[in-house]
Amino acid sequence: MVSTAFRKVILSDKIYWILILGFFFLLYAPNLLREGMFVDGIWYATISHNLANGFGSLWKPMFTNTIFPEFYEHPPLVFWIQSLFFRIFGSTFWTERIYCLFIFIITSFLIVKIWRIINSNNSSYKKVTYLPLALWMLNFQTFFAYPNNVLECTLTIFTLSAIYLLIKSLISSERTSYLFIFLSGIFVFLGVMCKGAVALFPFAFFPLYLLIYKGNIKELVTKTLLVIASFLICFFIVLQFENARMFFVQYIDNQIIKSILGFRTENMRESRFYILNALLKGIPVTLGLSILLVVFAFFGNKKKWIFDKSHNKKSAFYCLIALSASAPIMISLKQAGYYLVPSLPLFSIALALLVVPSFVFLKEKFKKNLKNYLKFSWCSIAFLFICIAIAGRNIGTIDKRDRDKINFVNATKNRIPAKSILDFKSINLEHSLHAFFQRNQFIALDTSVTFSNNYFIIEKEVDTISLENYDLLPEFNDTKYHVYLKH
Known part of the structure; x- marks a missing residue:
């Protein structure tokens, strides 16, 4: 009875989700279960906590009475959202940890939704949603950023939502398509309200689609203008409030202009190419895993490469969107590795599209060898329990840095x-x-x-x-x- 139930689990894709869960407890849970965070994250939690307790306001967030009594360094949406968590869960350090976990889960959900929609014509590819998720989770910048409450994590929810709606618009009827595009512009606006101009990259969706897939130029220009118009309508409505206008005057001067001119000293780099170097440093595990999948499939398929030509185009398209999210950061010398966070789900999806034919081939071939597959399954389950035990040791502890x-x-x-x-x-x-x-x-x-x-x-x-x-x-x-x- 147990053996039959177990076989049902491992012969489905559930065993891969067990492996994903193991990676979560190994890489993410230890930091989520202990007190102390990266300094930016604790600042943002402090500002949010202030807001929940009546210190500061939406358009005049406050850090302390002596340092940034009016905080104009970043737009206030993340602080307002996180303040709701403090109102619900109280003032313990677990509140910002719950928030970080919530953001991680929503981002994972969006990656799965995007993967399913872009592989809707191939059921074998569509159901391996854990592949892009694994490639995303194993990136260093991802497992650094999400337990540390950086603004880019919340921003990613809105930019990914915008991209998802734009993808939906490509396969919808004309009327529904324009509705999705308009809604996408609203999510771009919400992204800007989290971290500023870095959220604007979904505007490049249709121009990049035209570059890869060709199509009706007039129609794609119209759709791009609709996204921008939707964004501008939201921005215009907000600017009708005097407090909002005053905030953005201060924000643009303090953060954008001074960063571009190099007057900001924090996170200043010697080269504008620092962000690309950070990207390369963050992906050795995901890139190495992808290369191994392709190479093993090559030898397992009698030394024949396994690629899908249509996927090569898709992969190039999502890689370009990811670059549109990360490359503009080079305008300023003010850079940090975690600035890449909004682009990483898209890079992971692009890489997964490239290697998914090899992965599915290997998965099906491996499943036929039931003896080895059972060993793999038992190892995956053991790995999960070991990682849970490692993570559990951090409950009630404090990060040694703090x-x-x-x-x-x-x-x-x-x-x-x-x-x-x-x-x-x-x-x-x-x-x-x-x-x-x-x-x-x-x-x-x-x-x-x-x-x-x-x-x-x-x-x-x-x-x-x-x-x-x-x-x-x-x-x-x-x-x-x-x-x-x-x-």
């Missing part, structure tokens, strides 16, 4: 009143410490050292200040900071 800071902030909870402003001096800017204090207690750190606040925190290595009006608090002697209380 451990000292989080423990220090937690230690001050019973001593320093919430919503305080503290004088603060350290060697470095300590961006994450600012975030943890605000995130956990709504405490702002004042680095201007005005001596006007009741508490003064000084990193021990730079504690050379004479504080006649302050008493040293001994309960923090085991930390890297001295904490002083004014008489």
Whole structure:
């Protein structure tokens, strides 16, 4: 009875989903189950948490009372969406982890939906939705970004949704087609409201389609203009609100113009080609796996390559869309590897389209050798349980990068009143410490050292200040900071 049920599982594609789940617990779950994140992610969680608790507003997000009391660095949609999670799930660190998981699941769902629609004429290819998912999940930038709450992850949901609707428009009746195109423009607008102009690449969909597949130029130009018009209508409506206009004036000046001119110092690179180098560094596993599939299929098919000519065109098309999402980043020297996140599902789909004939060939051939297939299935199940055990060890722990800071902030909870402003001096800017204090207690750190606040925190290595009006608090002697209380 058990044997029959097990065989049904492994002879279906469920065993590959078990393998995918194993990769999730190995690469993603450990970071989702522990406290502490990449500094950008904790900043965004802090701003969202502020918004959920009445600090700041949609068009005037706030980081702390002393640093970015009005945060114009990025459009506010991600903060507003994440603030809803804080309203629902409360203020624990699990809330931003739930949000990261939610974004990961929705992105996975969209990759599956796109894969199914572009392979609707081939049932063998259509059902191996785990192939593009695996190639996407195994990219370094993907498993770095999603547990770390970077804005690009939420942005990807809207740009992928826009691409999905544009694909749907290609196979729909004329009236429905134009409806999908119009809706796509709305999703592009929502993407811009997450991270700005980097969300505009779906505008290139029809021009690139024309380049690969030819077609009626007039019709494709009209469709492109409809996407743009839909986007502009949304943008025009938002700009009717004065607060929104003021926000975008500040945002364009602070983020876009200064980034292009090289006035922003964070993530500045020596070469505009840094982003392409980051792409190459992020894909060795996915690219290596794809090459192995093609080579094994070549030898398994009596040294004959297995490719699908129609898929070669599809692959080129989605690769170009992915490039349209990543190449424009080179306009600015302000670059980071995770800026590639919106393009990675499309690169993965393009690569999967290229290798899926080889994969399906190998899968069917492998399934015929039941003995080896059973071994593979048992190994996949064992791999899943091992990865779950590895991930489970992280529950209740703190990322070692942030451990000292989080423990220090937690230690001050019973001593320093919430919503305080503290004088603060350290060697470095300590961006994450600012975030943890605000995130956990709504405490702002004042680095201007005005001596006007009741508490003064000084990193021990730079504690050379004479504080006649302050008493040293001994309960923090085991930390890297001295904490002083004014008489």
